[in-house]
Amino acid sequence: MVKKIYFQSIFFSFFFIKEAFAAESGGMPQLNPEFWVSQIFWLILTFGVMYLVLSKIILPKISNNLESRKSQILENIEAAEKQREDGDAKLKEYDEIISESKLEANSIFNQAREKALKDIGAKREVLDKQIDDEISEAEKEIDALRKNAPDKINKIAIETSSELLQKLIGAEVNNSSISAIVDDLYKRNGDKYYGN
Amino acid sequence: MAANPMSQFDVYRIGPEIKVGAFDISFTNASLFMILSTVSVLLIFNLGSKKNSILPNKIQLLAELSYTFVSKMISDTAGSKAKPYFAFIFSLFMFVLFCNMFGMIPYTFTVTSHIIVTFTLAAFIFIGVTVIGFIKHGFGYLKLFVPSGVPAVLLPLIVVIEIISYLSRPISLSVRLFANMMAGHTMMKVFGGFVISLGIVGGWLPLSFSVALTGLEILVAFLQAYVFAILTCIYLNDALNLHH
Numbered sequence: 487m488v489k490k491i492y493f494q495s496i497f498f499s500f501f502f503i504k505e506a507f508a509a510e511s512g513g514m515p516q517l518n519p520e521f522w523v524s525q526i527f528w529l530i531l532t533f534g535v536m537y538l539v540l541s542k543i544i545l546p547k548i549s550n551n552l553e554s555r556k557s558q559i560l561e562n563i564e565a566a567e568k569q570r571e572d573g574d575a576k577l578k579e580y581d582e583i584i585s586e587s588k589l590e591a592n593s594i595f596n597q598a599r600e601k602a603l604k605d606i607g608a609k610r611e612v613l614d615k616q617i618d619d620e621i622s623e624a625e626k627e628i629d630a631l632r633k634n635a636p637d638k639i640n641k642i643a644i645e646t647s648s649e650l651l652q653k654l655i656g657a658e659v660n661n662s663s664i665s666a667i668v669d670d671l672y673k674r675n676g677d678k679y680y681g682n
Numbered sequence: 683m684a685a686n687p688m689s690q691f692d693v694y695r696i697g698p699e700i701k702v703g704a705f706d707i708s709f710t711n712a713s714l715f716m717i718l719s720t721v722s723v724l725l726i727f728n729l730g731s732k733k734n735s736i737l738p739n740k741i742q743l744l745a746e747l748s749y750t751f752v753s754k755m756i757s758d759t760a761g762s763k764a765k766p767y768f769a770f771i772f773s774l775f776m777f778v779l780f781c782n783m784f785g786m787i788p789y790t791f792t793v794t795s796h797i798i799v800t801f802t803l804a805a806f807i808f809i810g811v812t813v814i815g816f817i818k819h820g821f822g823y824l825k826l827f828v829p830s831g832v833p834a835v836l837l838p839l840i841v842v843i844e845i846i847s848y849l850s851r852p853i854s855l856s857v858r859l860f861a862n863m864m865a866g867h868t869m870m871k872v873f874g875g876f877v878i879s880l881g882i883v884g885g886w887l888p889l890s891f892s893v894a895l896t897g898l899e900i901l902v903a904f905l906q907a908y909v910f911a912i913l914t915c916i917y918l919n920d921a922l923n924l925h926h
Contacts, residue, residue, distance in 0.1 A: 514688060514691070515688060515689075515691040515692045515693060515796075516691060516795070516796050516797050516798070516860070516864065517797075518693075520693070520706070521693040521695075521706070521708070521710055521712065522798045523705040523706055523707060524693075524705075524706055524707045524708050524709075524710055524712070524713065525693070525710070525712050525713075525796060525798050525799055525802075526798065526799075526802050527705070527707040528707070528709075528710075528712065528713035528716050528717075529716060529793075529799055529802055529803070530802075532713075532716040532717055532719070532720040532777075533716075533720070533773065533777055533803075535720060536720045536723060536724060536773050536776070536777060537769065537770060537773040539724050540723075540724070540727065540769055540772060540773050540776075541769030541770070541773070543728075544724070544727045544728055544731050545727075545749070545768070545769050545772060547731040547732075548727070548730070548731045548745055548746060548749045549749070550734070551731060551734040551742075551746065552746060552749065552750070554734060555734070555736055558736060559736075
């Protein structure tokens with residue numbers, strides 16, 4: 487669309503040009519040779535100066551700038567690469583140190599634990615022994631008490647019986663006869679009363 | 683002056699008439715704009731190459747981008763053998779580009795809209811390329827006109843066509859640039875004239891066209907400079923690396 491309009495307008499403008507030719511009789515100024523030599527002369531002069539200055543002074547400088555930038559960037563990249571490698575090595579070292587110290591810490595912890603366990607075991611043994619001693623002592627005491635208990639009970643029974651009898655019948659009763667009866671009962675029913 | 687769309691191409695003398703022998707080499711408006719273009723190119727690229735900082739400033743970036751752009755264009759089309767001609771092609775591209783761009787400023791003169799200027803450049807390129815071709819390959823350069831793999835029956839015809847196409851290179855090269863610049867500028871002038879003649883009521887349409895055309899013409903100005911330079915590279919490539 488734009489192209490079409492463009493070409494149409496060019497076509498149209500040529501119409502205009504024709505009219506202008508008719509009107510001014512000068513025609514296209516481009517075809518007037520009056521200043522051709524002048525234009526060629528100035529073209530060679532300016533273009534020549536431009537070519538000489540560009541090729542001898544400016545372009546080498548630009549190319550130099552570009553080269554030096556390129557090399558500097560490459561150098562910087564190399565340096566950065568090296569630093570990165572150094573960093574990687576350091577990171578590895580650091581990781582190794584970390585893992586080593588972790589292992590060490592583990593071993594120290596284990597040692598401490600073992601030691602603590604040992605200590606606890608020793609203390610527990612001592613305590614167990616002490617407790618066992620105390621228990622056996624107490625058991626002995628209980629045994630002694632248990633052995634003495636029937637005698638005491640018998641005595642109490644005899645005393646109580648004599649007292650009761652005295653209160654009931656108002657007469658003194660011979661203790662020995664009562665004790666004989668208690669002994670006889672004890673012998674018959676002792677197992678029933680005292681367990682064991 | 684304003685009414686005629688061709689009057690913008692008029693060349694007129696500035697200052698006194700200078701004559702060397704029978705030749706008139708007076709300073710004209712064309713000379714003025716050639717000098718302006720040259721001075722601007724040299725100024726910009728001088729500023730752009732002065733300092734060498736790792737992080738380039740804007741003008742240095744511009745200069746270096748142009749440098750790499752042209753150098754890539756040459757290495758892409760003509761290969762590494764064309765390196766000695768880099769400065770010439772770079773100057774050619776910059777000269778044509780700046781002349782074209784200066785022409786885009788209202789009331790200026792477009793140097794490249796004159797056939798004699800473009801033809802001088804094209805003829806110089808044509809002769810230079812031919813000389814380079816004969817220096818590099820001797821008479822073997824004539825093999826350029828004999829493409830390989832053509833049936834023997836067709837060969838006379840093909841050779842004639844090749845010779846004509848080779849000889850028409852300077853004409854096509856110069857007329858392409860000149861006609862593009864002239865047509866574009868004439869058209870802009872014509873649309874500008876329409877804006878005036880249609881006035882406040884109908885002038886908006888040609889005005890919007892003018893705006894669009896200005897953008898198009900700036901593109902054309904760049905594109906024609908690029909085409910001029912790249913065709914030079916292609917011709918150079920023919921002379922340096924004989925492919926046929």
